[in-house]
Structures are given as structure tokens and as C-alpha cells.
Amino acid sequence: MDNYSHLHQDCIPKLEMNVDDRIQDIHKSRWIGYPAAQDAMHKMEGLLCHPRVSRMPNMLLVGATNNGKTEIVKRFCQLHLPDESFDTENLITPTMYFEAPPTPSEADFYTHILCKLYERVPASSIAAKRERTMSVLKRIELKVMIIDELHNILAGSSTKQQHFLNMIKYLSNQLQVSIVGCGTSDLLRAVSVDPQIQNRFPPTIIPRWKYNKSFRQLLSTFESVIPLKSRSSLHSPELSKKILAITEGSIGEISTLLNTAASYSLRNGREFIDLESIQKCGYIGPGMRMRENVNAL
Ligand SMILES: Nc1ncnc2c1ncn2[C@@H]1O[C@H](COP(=O)(O)OP(=O)(O)OP(=O)(O)O)[C@@H](O)[C@H]1O
Numbered sequence: 362m363d364n365y366s367h368l369h370q371d372c373i374p375k376l377e378m379n380v381d382d383r384i385q386d387i388h389k390s391r392w393i394g395y396p397a398a399q400d401a402m403h404k405m406e407g408l409l410c411h412p413r414v415s416r417m418p419n420m421l422l423v424g425a426t427n428n429g430k431t432e433i434v435k436r437f438c439q440l441h442l443p444d445e446s447f448d449t450e451n452l453i454t455p456t457m458y459f460e461a462p463p464t465p466s467e468a469d470f471y472t473h474i475l476c477k478l479y480e481r482v483p484a485s486s487i488a489a490k491r492e493r494t495m496s497v498l499k500r501i502e503l504k505v506m507i508i509d510e511l512h513n514i515l516a517g518s519s520t521k522q523q524h525f526l527n528m529i530k531y532l533s534n535q536l537q538v539s540i541v542g543c544g545t546s547d548l549l550r551a552v553s554v555d556p557q558i559q560n561r562f563p564p565t566i567i568p569r570w571k572y573n574k575s576f577r578q579l580l581s582t583f584e585s586v587i588p589l590k591s592r593s594s595l596h597s598p599e600l601s602k603k604i605l606a607i608t609e610g611s612i613g614e615i616s617t618l619l620n621t622a623a624s625y626s627l628r629n630g631r632e633f634i635d636l637e638s639i640q641k642c643g644y645i646g647p648g649m650r651m652r653e654n655v656n657a658l
């Protein structure tokens with residue numbers, strides 16, 4: 362009898378569900394704590410524990426698109442939710458996730474923060490918005506402010522980019538909060554223009570996956586959380602090299618490919634992922650998608 366030793370024990374009951382429900386379940390979001398993600402989480406924990414000083418430590422979380430940055434910072438916020446137990450009026454909120462506005466607009470950023478906190482947004486000047494934002498963030502005792510998609514600032518002139526980065530530095534200094542800016546490698550370029558900003562925001566890189574032990578370990582972990590009755594041995598050289606080649610090494614693509622291949626297998630009455638399901642499931646990798654789009658023009 363199979364003891365499903367390739368699966369995480371929480372997944373075993375899911376094998377009892379009907380095929381449609383199993384396919385739906387496979388596409389639900391999941392968290393895998395791979396080493397670069399754990400390292401980034403550990404650094405953010407360090408920021409959270411840091412005493413409030415006049416020059417707070419900050420960080421940039423940088424990586425290719427679809428490579429897990431947002432999942433990491435959202436997970437971190439999820440682990441540090443406001444304590445609702447004693448005062449629901451004035452929630453103490455140690456970490457908050459914000460998205461940078463599509464262009465580097467200070468006013469839009471304050472509006473976004475205030476709306477997210479269900480606060481009234483002053484309609485008057487930027488100064489009034491800034492003052493209200495500062496007072497609200499002080500009140501909730503924010504400690505780590507996460508700003509995702511910070512590379513959006515590149516959509517503005519270099520003066521506006523500089524202005525936005527100075528605003529972030531100002532918030533960090535005045536509120537004594539640590540800022541985690543997330544973005545693609547373009548962000549490094551934007552930040553490198555000003556040494557004062559650059560030295561306050563050391564980058565932590567989430568690298569693309571390469572063919573090594575860690576990558577094969579990642580595939581084994583995926584295999585353990587995608588509930589199929591038989592072992593696929595995704596970490597085998599044959600499958601792992603193929604998976605890396607077509608996904609180009611981003612965790613988002615790897616996840617999509619494996620979910621699609623697992624669903625294809627289930628729909629075809631099979632309980633494992635093999636080369637055939639990878640090739641026939643309908644997944645198109647980023648390189649091929651790009652070529653198809655160019656050809657369609
Ligand atoms: N730790 C993880 N465990 C399992 N799956 C993950 C993990 N991190 C990311 N993924 C998968 O990768 C996808 C993309 O991740 P995410 O949105 O965090 O990328 P990103 O780096 O923020 O991309 P972008 O720069 O385009 O915003 C997720 O939707 C999820 O399917």
C-alpha cells in the first residue's frame with residue numbers, strides 16, 4: 362500500500378476530493394519558505410526589532426518580475442498583524458504594506474496611505490496630507506513600512522524620482538520607521554543616483570533559480586504540496602532541467618507550470634507529473650510567450 366511519503370501530511374486528505382475540487386485546490390496560493398525568502402524575512406524581523414533611532418536601517422528587496430517579492434513581504438505582514446485584542450479604536454500596527462503610486466507623486470502616496478487606513482484625506486495642500494499621514498502613522502506606531510512596486514518611480518522625471526525618494530527618507534527619519542522598498546532591478550538604478558539614499562537602502566536580492574541543489578530541493582517541496590497520489594520525482598535531472606529551461610527560473614513561472622501540469626495529469630486520469638504533462642499541459646513559458654506576441658504583431 363502507498364503511504365504517500367512524497368507528500369506533506371496535510372495534503373494527504375485532499376487526495377479524497379473529487380478531481381474538479383482537487384484541481385481547484387491546486388491553484389490556491391501556498392507558501393514555500395525557500396532560503397532566499399527566509400533570509401529576507403529574517404532581515405525584516407531584524408528591522409522590526411530594531412530600536413527607534415534617528416537613522417533607522419532600511420532595505421530594498423530586489424528581484425526579477427514574478428519571483429516572489431510581494432509574497433515575501435505580504436507573508437511578513439501577515440505574521441505581524443495588528444493586535445486587536447485590547448483597543449480596536451487605536452490599533453497598534455507594527456508593519457504595513459503599501460504600493461507605490463503609478464508615478465512618483467507624493468500627494469497620491471499620502472492619499473493611498475490614508476485611504477488604506479480609512480482616514481479622511483485632506484483635500485487642501487500636500488503639506489496638509491503629509492501632516493495627517495505622519496500623525497496617523499505615528500498613532501498606529503508603525504515600525505516597518507513596506508512599499509512595493511517602488512520601481513514605479515521611474516515613470517517620472519529624474520527630479521520627481523529624486524523628490525519621491527527624499528520623501529521616503531524624510532518619513533523614515535521623522536517617524537523613525539524602517540522602510541522596505543520592493544522592486545525590479547530598475548529600482549537599483551533609480552536609487553544609485555543619490556549616494557545618501559543608496560547607503561540608507563542596502564539591497565537584498567531574490568535571485569532567479571539556477572540549476573543546483575537548492576532548486577531541486579524547491580521542486581521536491583512543490584511536489585510535497587501538490588497532492589498527487591504517485592511520486593513524480595520533479596527533482597530528477599531530466600525533469601528539473603526541463604522545468605528550469607522553460608520557466609526561466611522565476612518561482613511564479615515554476616508554480617504556474619507545475620499547477621498546470623498537475624491539473625492536466627488529473628484531467629487525464631494520471632496521478633503524477635512527467636515530461637509529457639509538462640510538454641502537453643498548455644503552459645507557455647515567458648520566452649515563448651514573448652516570441653508568440655512579437656510574431657502576432
Ligand atoms: N514563497 C512562495 N511559495 C510558493 N509560491 C510562491 C512563493 N513566492 C511566490 N510564489 C508564486 O510566484 C508568484 C509570483 O510571486 P510575486 O507576486 O511575489 O512576485 P513578484 O516578485 O512580486 O513579481 P512582480 O515584480 O511582477 O510584482 C505568486 O503568485 C506565487 O504563485
Ligand SMILES: [Mg+2]
Nearest residue numbers: 430431432509
Ligand atoms: Mg510584486
